[in-house]
Amino acid sequence: MHSRRNFLQxxxxxxxxxxxxxxxxxxxxxxxxxxxxxxxxxxLMGLGGYANIVAKAMKECKLASLxxxxxxxxxxxxxxxxxxxxPGKNVYNYDNLHTIANNPDxxxxxxxxxxxxxxxxxxxxxxxxxxVICEKPVADNAQQAREMIAACKKAGVKFYVxxxxxxxxxxxxxxxxxxxxxxxxxxxxxxYMGFKIGDPTQWRxxxxxxxxxxxxxxxxxxxxxxxxxxxxxxxxxxxxxxKTDRVKFAEVxxxxxxQLGFPGGVIASCGTTYNFNNYERLYLIGDKGFxxxxxxxxxxxxxxxxHLGPMNQPLITHQAAQMDGLADCILNGTPDxxxxxxxxxxxxxxxxxxxxxxxxDGEKIYLDKK
Ligand code: NDP
Numbered sequence: 001m002h003s004r005r006n007f008l009q010x011x012x013x014x015x016x017x018x019x020x021x022x023x024x025x026x027x028x029x030x031x032x033x034x035x036x037x038x039x040x041x042x043x044l045m046g047l048g049g050y051a052n053i054v055a056k057a058m059k060e061c062k063l064a065s066l067x068x069x070x071x072x073x074x075x076x077x078x079x080x081x082x083x084x085x086x087p088g089k090n091v092y093n094y095d096n097l098h099t100i101a102n103n104p105d106x107x108x109x110x111x112x113x114x115x116x117x118x119x120x121x122x123x124x125x126x127x128x129x130x131x132v133i134c135e136k137p138v139a140d141n142a143q144q145a146r147e148m149i150a151a152c153k154k155a156g157v158k159f160y161v162x163x164x165x166x167x168x169x170x171x172x173x174x175x176x177x178x179x180x181x182x183x184x185x186x187x188x189x190x191x192y193m194g195f196k197i198g199d200p201t202q203w204r205x206x207x208x209x210x211x212x213x214x215x216x217x218x219x220x221x222x223x224x225x226x227x228x229x230x231x232x233x234x235x236x237x238x239x240x241x242x243k244t245d246r247v248k249f250a251e252v253x254x255x256x257x258x259q260l261g262f263p264g265g266v267i268a269s270c271g272t273t274y275n276f277n278n279y280e281r282l283y284l285i286g287d288k289g290f291x292x293x294x295x296x297x298x299x300x301x302x303x304x305x306x307h308l309g310p311m312n313q314p315l316i317t318h319q320a321a322q323m324d325g326l327a328d329c330i331l332n333g334t335p336d337x338x339x340x341x342x343x344x345x346x347x348x349x350x351x352x353x354x355x356x357x358x359x360x361d362g363e364k365i366y367l368d369k370k
Contacts, residue, residue, distance in 0.1 A: 036063050040327035043068030043090065043106045043130075045097075045121060046113035047076050050135065053299070054110065055084055057319035063327035068106045070097055101128035108158075108330070111135060114209040115216060119144040126155040131330055135162045137220050138344035140211035142352050145345040152341060159341035160326055163224060165297065166337040167321040169313035170304040174284070174291045175228050177306065184288025186266050189229045191222035191282045193297045194255070194273030200248050204274075213252030215354055219272030221297035222282075223354075224347055226260050226268035228338065229284040229291075234260035234268070234350055237365045239357040244275060258354050 042064055044051045058066045068090035069080050080086055090105055100106055108131035111121045119139050125132045132152060138161045139145045152159035165171045177183060194214055203209040204217060227233065239258040243249050255273040262268065273279055282296035289307035296302060299318055304311035328334045353365040 036331075038331055040064045040323075040330055041067040041105055041107045042323065043070055043092070043100065043109045045070035045109050045111045045125070046117075047071045047073065047080060048112060051110075051112040054112065054319045054323070055080075057317045058323055060317055060320035061324050061327070063331065064323040068092065068100070068103070068109075070094065070100075070109065097124055098128060100125075100130060107131060108133065110162075112162075114203045115211045116140050116209050119148060122148040122159070123151045126151040126157055126159070129155055129157060131158040131160075133160045133162055133326065134341075134344075136344070137211065137216045137348070137351065138341065139348055140216075142345060142348040145341065145348045149341040149345060158326075158330055158336075160336070160339045161341065161344040162322065163337075163339045163343070164318040164322040165221075165224075166228075166339050167316075167325045168300070168302055168318055169316060170293055170302045170311050171228070171296075173311060173313050174282075174293065174304065174306075175231075177289075177291065178229065178231060178284070178286075182289060183284065183286030183291065183307075186230050186264070186284060186286045188285045189226050189266060189268035189283065190270075190285075191225045191229070191268065191296070192271035192279050193218045193221040193225075194271070194276065194279040196277050197274040205248065205252055207251040210252055212351070212355065213249060213254060213256075214272040214274040215253050215256045215258075215351060217274075218297070219256060219258070219270070219354070220347055220351065222270040222272055223258075223260070223350055225282045225296065226270060227346065229282060230262050230264070230266050230268065232262040232264055232266070233346060233367075235263055235366065235368055236261040237350060237353040237357055237367065238362055239354040240362050241358050249274065253358070256354065256358070258357070260350065 040063060044055060047069060055066055058064060066084050069086055070092040072094050077091055092100055109125040110133040111118060112135050113121055115137055118134050122132055122134050139148060149159060197204060210216060237258060237260055239256055241253055241256045243254045254275050257271045260268040280297055281294040283292045291306045293302055293304045301315045329336050349367060353367055357363055357365050
């Protein structure tokens with residue numbers, strides 16, 4: 001029960017459990033989607049664990065539809081064609097990806113390849129003139145993220161990052177309450193996200209493909225959560241690491257705690273790990289109330305409570321809501337959620353600072369000097 005696969009299975013079970021609970025489709029969350037005139041046509045690139053979850057979820061979508069795939073593994077093609085009705089002319093590999101430019105059946109490419117390939121793949125997709133969604137962490141560092149934003153801007157395409165929680169109802173309600181002042185002045189944030197990773201040979205443990213370890217992969221949830229819990233951008237960062245298995249985690253970080261100082265005086269105390277389970281929570285405390293999401297960052301069901309009681313928000317399939325929501329932005333000009341390349345860059349700047357602090361034995365890194 002300790003591998004990444006089992007983590008994903010656990011999350012999938014979450015989706016299964018959600019199916020038994022009062023599940024809302026994205027159509028009922030977003031009534032305008034009921035009779036769409038046009039759909040956003042999506043190709044998935046990198047057909048691994050997460051692409052499979054997104055593809056299944058997209059069967060629920062009203063505004064987005066899966067019409068293409070990009071894969072380096074020919075043996076996967078037949079299954080994807082039959083499971084999702086993908087025609088042969090919409091199947092690509094990493095070498096002929098540029099020819100997608102001429103395919104009117106594909107509006108957007110959703111990149112679900114290993115982290116350190118995101119930079120190259122986003123630049124390649126932007127050059128085809130197709131919109132892009134890229135999975136988290138968006139890149140290996142802030143400089144790469146800046147180059148990705150610039151490439152998408154130059155190509156005139158939208159660039160989103162798969163921060164699916166920005167369409168998740170408990171998260172959205174927490175942000176709404178914070179903006180409405182219902183928690184009063186935010187005083188403290190305590191977020192953490194981690195799991196015990198399995199297979200020691202997987203790409204997540206290789207720096208060249210993962211960019212980093214737990215901090216890159218799931219620490220980004222605690223960090224992004226601290227930003228939406230406070231509504232502010234951190235001005236300083238400190239970080240500490242412990243490594244209890246120096247063989248397995250020879251190349252990447254294992255367990256990291258980090259603190260973010262915000263302009264209003266809040267300190268967010270955060271953590272992430274690849275070496276133990278039951279570590280997933282967002283907790284924000286204000287002088288008039290509090291909110292706790294636990295679990296807070298997986299596929300759900302997300303559970304939440306505030307000083308007013310249980311949150312009772314609908315349980316949805318995150319990826320379906322994300323794909324319909326982003327399709328609505330692209331097709332109908334609905335304002336972008338906080339899932340743009342620029343938002344991901346803000347996280348990458350902090351992640352760079354976390355690693356800098358680790359290299360400097362916990363030194364305080366001031367972000368306003370970056
Ligand atoms: P997997 O290893 O399951 O899949 C990655 C896929 O990328 C592979 O199946 C392969 O697809 C393709 N690929 C291309 N080059 C390589 C390479 N050199 N090594 C390995 N795979 C390669 O990873 P995940 O699906 O778990 O993760 C993919 C991305 O999605 C990551 O960035 C991760 O952080 C993110 N993610 C996001 C989640 C979320 O909730 N937002 C949840 C899980 C992951 P093919 O054979 O088709 O080329």
